[in-house]
Amino acid sequence: MAPLESSSSQLFFDSTFDVYDCGTLAGTRVVPDPPPLPGTSYGKQRSSRNAKEARCVHDVPEEVRDCWNRLFLEGYQADVRVSTDDGSEILSHSCILGIRSPVLRSMLEEARVEDGFRNILISGVPSEAARVFIRFLYSSRFEQDEMKKYALHLLVLSHVFSVPSLKIVCTDQLERFSLAPDNVVDVLQLARLCDAPRLSLMCTRMITGDFKTISLSEGWKVMRRANPSLEQELLEFLVEVDTRRQERAKRMEEKKVYLQLYEAMEALVHICRDGCRTIGPWDQKLKGSQVVCKFPACKGIELLVRHFSACKMRVPRGCSNCKRMWQLLELHSRMCSTPGTCRVPLCSILRIKCGIGARKKNSNGSYWCVRS
Numbered sequence: 001m002a003p004l005e006s007s008s009s010q011l012f013f014d015s016t017f018d019v020y021d022c023g024t025l026a027g028t029r030v031v032p033d034p035p036p037l038p039g040t041s042y043g044k045q046r047s048s049r050n051a052k053e054a055r056c057v058h059d060v061p062e063e064v065r066d067c068w069n070r071l072f073l074e075g076y077q078a079d080v081r082v083s084t085d086d087g088s089e090i091l092s093h094s095c096i097l098g099i100r101s102p103v104l105r106s107m108l109e110e111a112r113v114e115d116g117f118r119n120i121l122i123s124g125v126p127s128e129a130a131r132v133f134i135r136f137l138y139s140s141r142f143e144q145d146e147m148k149k150y151a152l153h154l155l156v157l158s159h160v161f162s163v164p165s166l167k168i169v170c171t172d173q174l175e176r177f178s179l180a181p182d183n184v185v186d187v188l189q190l191a192r193l194c195d196a197p198r199l200s201l202m203c204t205r206m207i208t209g210d211f212k213t214i215s216l217s218e219g220w221k222v223m224r225r226a227n228p229s230l231e232q233e234l235l236e237f238l239v240e241v242d243t244r245r246q247e248r249a250k251r252m253e254e255k256k257v258y259l260q261l262y263e264a265m266e267a268l269v270h271i272c273r274d275g276c277r278t279i280g281p282w283d284q285k286l287k288g289s290q291v292v293c294k295f296p297a298c299k300g301i302e303l304l305v306r307h308f309s310a311c312k313m314r315v316p317r318g319c320s321n322c323k324r325m326w327q328l329l330e331l332h333s334r335m336c337s338t339p340g341t342c343r344v345p346l347c348s349i350l351r352i353k354c355g356i357g358a359r360k361k362n363s364n365g366s367y368w369c370v371r372s
């Protein structure tokens with residue numbers, strides 16, 4: 001068994017240390033599931049994932065988990081001493097550490113043995129964080145306040161020692177309790193180093209959602225100096241999000257206009273065919289029904305028709321109300337699907353005037369006006 005080289009186990013925050021190498025030490029790098037795509041049924045997927053995880057945890061009887069927890073707390077028949085920077089030692093079991101983490105297994109195989117104990121060093125994190133980490137390896141248990149306090153350290157540990165289940169827990173904790181405008185840039189950088197795509201996405205969304213505040217934070221200023229390419233990437237993402245937002249707003253506006261036009265067309269045909277409230281069809285008297293009209297644009301179109309019939313300037317270039325009426329009539333004549341029986345005034349005349357004489361039967365069997 002090779003003696004423990006303290007320099008080889010200086011795993012954290014060492015200037016020469018590349019965290020991406022650690023996950024592949026044992027050749028079994030485990031990458032957690034990527035986050036859902038933005039704009040999908042994110043909440044649904046997340047809740048089903050959480051439910052699945054919760055089910056997995058509850059599938060293990062509480063008694064068994066208690067046993068594993070006690071094994072850690074009591075250190076019964078321990079054969080490993082885990083040292084930390086402040087000189088603390090955590091007693092544990094090589095079989096547990098080795099089975100939960102391929103990186104720890106590799107370290108244990110090379111660790112020096114003294115008095116029947118293998119000695120390894122976890123450096124760069126507070127000893128309490130290392131203790132929470134080792135306890136998690138035994139029973140997947142943790143105290144909520146400890147997890148909140150050391151979530152960032154534990155995220156690094158989960159990545160360095162390749163423990164994906166802990167990475168998921170840390171990501172969830174950081175998302176729910178710790179992400180804030182003043183730390184989100186730092187968390188983003190750490191999430192990228194620790195290969196935590198879901199957390200990266202959450203941070204990026206928060207930055208783009210509150211860019212004004214976050215771009216003034218100390219974290220952003222430090223990141224600009226240290227990592228200008230990340231700043232560029234975030235700015236490009238911001239532009240992309242903004243463009244998408246504008247396009248969505250434009251599409252919504254167009255949809256709204258189309259809907260209004262569609263409703264106006266329907267109401268016009270309805271008034272001319274059935275009559276409504278105060279206006280009867282051109283060849284019949286109104287029956288006086290006061291039931292609520294189902295055409296939302298009816299009232300407005302009714303007023304427009306009343307105005308049109310009385311306005312002295314009733315010419316295409318006349319008053320604005322009359323202009324709207326002419327536009328509606330012309331639009332109707334272009335779209336009319338029943339030109340032979342249509343009761344909308346001027347439908348046939350406008351079709352001829354606008355050069356929409358030809359009729360074409362479409363695949364549904366109805367007629368559509370087309371330009372000749």
Ligand SMILES: [Zn+2]
Nearest residue numbers: 276293295298
């Ligand atoms: Zn009506």
Ligand SMILES: [Zn+2]
Nearest residue numbers: 311319321322
């Ligand atoms: Zn008018």
Ligand SMILES: [Zn+2]
Nearest residue numbers: 336342344347
């Ligand atoms: Zn018509």
